[in-house]
Amino acid sequence: GGSVKGDAKGEYVQYPHSILVKVDAGERAALEQDHRFFFPAYMGPFGWLGLDLTAAKVDWKEVAELADASFRMVAARKLIKQLDQR
DSSP states (O other), X not given: OEEEEXXXXXXXXXXXXXXXXXXXXXXXXXXXXXXXXXXXXXXXXXXXXXXXXXXXXXXXXXXXXXXXXXXXXXXOHHHHHHHHTO
């Protein structure tokens, strides 16, 4: 899950059924236009977006692709190599 800062000081809007993914800068602008995505508190400025899984019918293939790409952006090379050997 994730959250976004609300209008009042110290207020946060929760997205308990969501996934946070780090996205490529080239894809970020397009994803920000999609109503399913949100700018997560604290992590958003570092390239992360949240995907609200309750906003629409979930395309699990898309979720898997986003999670895979996100993992590859932050994981150690050793772990990526292990993933590619599967």
